[in-house]
Amino acid sequence: MKVMPKKKKPDKSSDVNIFQILTETAEKEKKKRREELLAPLGIKEFFVEGKITIDKRTCKGLECKLCIKACPTNALFWKSGEVGITEDLCIYCGSCILNCIVDDCIKIMRKRQNGQTERFSKPKDFVTLQHGICARKRFERINDVFPKPETYLEKYKSK
Ligand code: SF4
Ligand code: SF4
Structure with missing residues (x-):
């Protein structure tokens, strides 16, 4: 009786590598495209990644368009009776959310370089978030400008 050769199992590790390579290439291309688009505007990116969505069911669109006017990069536009987004x-x-007349209509998720993720969809939440960020920056600045008590004590001891 003829023995049939065993079928070789597909190498899953190579599948993962190809998937990883494709994802990394797409991310690099996206980053490059964004840099090219944002460079003429002189805008610096603060976030390593993010996502924005607009709920077309609650958006007041035609009678509003405030987000389009508020966007500093012209990422929002009016087309075919609704607000469109150029994600790149x-x-x-958050300027669009700050100006939006409908809570939870625009949703933003953004990730900082330190890995911290922020999500907001209401002007109130955005203001609270910004207050927190400003307070933290003030605290860090004070720590930079004024030496800690231990530093004073060290200085006093050495005299
Ligand atoms: S968050 Fe809103 S206002 Fe800011 S760039 Fe994006 S679409 Fe424009
Ligand atoms: S500001 Fe809000 S409600 Fe007004 S058009 Fe933009 S997404 Fe729609």
């Missing part, structure tokens, strides 16, 4: 131009600044 969005820097997740």
